[in-house]
Amino acid sequence: MAEGYKDKLVATKQAWARAGRLVTGKAGDPEHDRLPPGQRLVENWPVLDLGVQPAIALADWQLTVDGLVANPLTWTYAELLAQPQTEDTSDIHCVTQWSRYDNNWTGVTTQHLLNLVKPLPSAAHLVLHAYDGYTTNVTLEQFSDDDCLIAHTHDGAPLSREHGGPVRLVIPRYYLWKSAKWLKRIEFVGADRPGFWENRGYHNFADPWLEQRYG
Numbered sequence: 001m002a003e004g005y006k007d008k009l010v011a012t013k014q015a016w017a018r019a020g021r022l023v024t025g026k027a028g029d030p031e032h033d034r035l036p037p038g039q040r041l042v043e044n045w046p047v048l049d050l051g052v053q054p055a056i057a058l059a060d061w062q063l064t065v066d067g068l069v070a071n072p073l074t075w076t077y078a079e080l081l082a083q084p085q086t087e088d089t090s091d092i093h094c095v096t097q098w099s100r101y102d103n104n105w106t107g108v109t110t111q112h113l114l115n116l117v118k119p120l121p122s123a124a125h126l127v128l129h130a131y132d133g134y135t136t137n138v139t140l141e142q143f144s145d146d147d148c149l150i151a152h153t154h155d156g157a158p159l160s161r162e163h164g165g166p167v168r169l170v171i172p173r174y175y176l177w178k179s180a181k182w183l184k185r186i187e188f189v190g191a192d193r194p195g196f197w198e199n200r201g202y203h204n205f206a207d208p209w210l211e212q213r214y215g
């Protein structure tokens with residue numbers, strides 16, 4: 001594991017995944033409920049990561065989008081801001097059983113990005129790479145959700161370093177470990193490639209309404 005990672009915390013969470021901790025076994029109904037099964041509402045915003053919170057100056061931040069796309073690209077922070085900006089409010093759900101309502105995000109929609117890079121027909125999966133070495137995987141379909149943002153602003157303020165600033169992914173329909181903080185690279189691939197937590201017992205798809213905590 002990379003230097004500075006909280007190895008003990010990772011081992012504990014991996015053991016919880018093996019033991020199926022925190023699973024209630026109930027299915028939720030997003031049509032009628034707001035809180036997915038087994039979750040409790042928090043007003044604060046907990047910080048969870050591997051213990052390495054990279055400091056990336058705005059002048060140094062870059063996002064590379066590559067792999068199976070017709071038009072790979074790299075954005076500087078200024079180039080990200082020069083794209084059409086979208087504001088969206090969504091709830092976030094963490095696998096460690098807390099949910100936080102009404103997070104107001106500003107950023108670039110993944111739909112806009114997809115229109116620019118044009119995934120090849122073979123690009124069914126994505127790997128999100130972060131500046132701390134973290135990775136997580138999503139399907140192209142998950143990534144295409146209209147509330148999925150490459151976000152730089154939260155509740156009107158620049159996203160703080162501890163929560164993934166300058167830029168993180170926000171994919172609110174899935175457990176929060178899919179929302180890569182300190183986003184560095186979006187790689188389009190043909191075959192699914194599980195990421196950091198998916199390789200340690202977390203569910204590959206991570207739908208909180210189906211309580212897909214572990215898989």
Ligand SMILES: Nc1nc2c(c(=O)[nH]1)N[C@H]1C(S)=C(S)[C@@H](COP(=O)(O)O)O[C@H]1N2
Binds near residue numbers: 130178179
């Ligand atoms: N780059 C990176 N992104 C990450 C993580 C991480 O360790 N590194 N942890 C994930 C996990 S497990 C969670 S629960 C959320 C926590 O986001 P927050 O600290 O903003 O609440 O970030 C996710 N994204």
Ligand SMILES: [Mo]
Binds near residue numbers: 048095177
């Ligand atoms: Mo997490």
